[in-house]
Structures are given as structure tokens and as C-alpha cells.
Amino acid sequence: GAVVSQHPSRVICKSGTSVKIECRSLDFQATTMFWYRQFPKQSLMLMATSNEGSKATYEQGVEKDKFLINHASLTLSTLTVTSAHPEDSSFYICSARDKTSGGPWQYFGPGTRLTVT
Amino acid sequence: QQQVKQSPQSLIVQKGGIPIINCAYENTAFDYFPWYQQFPGKGPALLIAIRPDVSEKKEGRFTISFNKSAKQFSLHIMDSQPGDSATYFCAASTGNQFYFGTGTSLTVIP
Numbered sequence: 001g002a003v004v005s006q007h008p009s010r011v012i013c014k015s016g017t018s019v020k021i022e023c024r025s026l027d028f029q030a031t032t033m034f035w036y037r038q039f040p041k042q043s044l045m046l047m048a049t050s051n052e053g054s055k056a057t058y059e060q061g062v063e064k065d066k067f068l069i070n071h072a073s074l075t076l077s078t079l080t081v082t083s084a085h086p087e088d089s090s091f092y093i094c095s096a097r098d099k100t101s102g103g104p105w106q107y108f109g110p111g112t113r114l115t116v117t
Numbered sequence: 118q119q120q121v122k123q124s125p126q127s128l129i130v131q132k133g134g135i136p137i138i139n140c141a142y143e144n145t146a147f148d149y150f151p152w153y154q155q156f157p158g159k160g161p162a163l164l165i166a167i168r169p170d171v172s173e174k175k176e177g178r179f180t181i182s183f184n185k186s187a188k189q190f191s192l193h194i195m196d197s198q199p200g201d202s203a204t205y206f207c208a209a210s211t212g213n214q215f216y217f218g219t220g221t222s223l224t225v226i227p
Contacts, residue, residue: 006160032213043206043217044161093160104149104210108160 003027004096006109013084013116021079021112023094029074030096034106035067038091050077074099084116120144121209123218130197131226138221139191140207147209152181152192155204155220164205165192197225 003026013019023033032051036044048064050056050071058064066088068080077096081088091113095106122141130136140150151166167174167181167190174181178195194201202225207218 004160034215041220041222043219046215049213091158095160104212104215105151105163105166106215108153108162111158111160113158 002098002107004094004107004109006092006094006112008112009110010113011115013114015085015116016083018080018082019084019114021081021092021094021114023077023079023096023109025075025096025098025107028096028107029099030077031074031099032097033071033077034095035069035077035079036093036095038093038111040091044093047079081114084114086116089114089116119219120216121207121218123207123221125221126219127222127224129224129226132198134197134225136194136197136201136223136225137191138205138207138223139189140209140218141187141189142209142216143188144209144211145188146211149210150181150183150190151208151210152179153206153208153217155206161206194223197223199225199227201225 005024007022035047038044046059047062048056048058048069050069052071052074056069071077091111093111095108128136152164153161154164155161165176165179167183169185180193183190205221
């Protein structure tokens, strides 16, 4: 149980275009979903926290107009990178908390590799 | 400011050895301390976690030792195997605040 999926796993886009990444909790309802960014050989950097039906809370330094997060249901959150540029190329990972368990643990998705050319 | 400090940055051990990865924190409000394992190109996977009211927790070959007074915790991997080669992250959290360490790249030599 406790599986989180991400789609797509890899995406290549041209500079100036927008890319949407989906994060789904497959077998549980998620009270909260998190979006992280990870550069090669570095730790995960929290970008934003989102609760179903409410606006996401962005970490300091993360442009909310560039990284649009929509948490439309208890099993789906999306991250849209708008007007992507090469410096947005990174590994994006989502995670989710299980509503029923009430625990603090996060289940992570497999990540999405974004390459902006 | 790094909320969770992790060391070493990299670690090489022989098969069967016991690698130890250490983490330290300052915020006494943290109430949950997980360890994650990450393989290249994959998301982190929860290995084991501990609460501050417990000094040690063991799951299979993985053991967390927790020292509340020193605000330190560590991961021990018993009888390490080449398949354990990965990056390990400690983390600390309270509420929706969740902070990762900088990661330790572990290589287990056959």
C-alpha cells in the first residue's frame, strides 16, 4: 500500500513552454501533498505544501507564479512549470501524507525528470 | 540555516561492514525522525523512523539510535550488501515542517 505515482517520469520541453506534472496517491487519500526539487547529488528542497481544496503554501524563494500547484482532490496534485527555462531543469518529486493514518510520514513518488532545452 | 546536519557526505564500506550515518538537529519541537533511501533517478523510500521517546529502533538490518539530550540520531546498517549502495537522507519533522539532511552517498564494495 501507500503508493504515490507521478506522471510523466521524464519530460523534455522547449524554453518558454509550460509543463504539467501530476502526482497521485493510488491507494490512500492524502491530506497534504508536498512538492520538492532535487539537483544532482543534492538534497531535496521543499518547494511548496498543498492541502486539498486550498491554496498551496510556498517556501521562501519559490516563485508561486512560475510553479503553479493545484490540489484538486484528495488523490491528485499537479505542478505546472510555466514559461520554463533551462535553469528549471531538475528532478521534481512529490510526496503525500495518508489522511486515515494521521501519521507524519510522507510517501514519495518516483520523481519527474524535467529537461528544458 | 540547515535544520538537520548530516555526515558523512560519502561513505565506502566492504560487504558485511556496518556503515553509520549521523544526523544532528537543534529544534526540540521536532517529533519525528525518518530515514530515507534513494537510488539514482528514483524518489526517496522510507526505510525506518523513530519518535523522540524511543532510544533505539530496529527493522531488519537497519537500526536507528536516538540521543534526545544530544539532539543526535544515527542510522546503522548491519551486514551491508552491495544492493544497499544508495544515497541516504535523514529528516526531522514537526507538523507540516519537514527538513532533510544533505544526504550520504553509501557505496558497499563486494
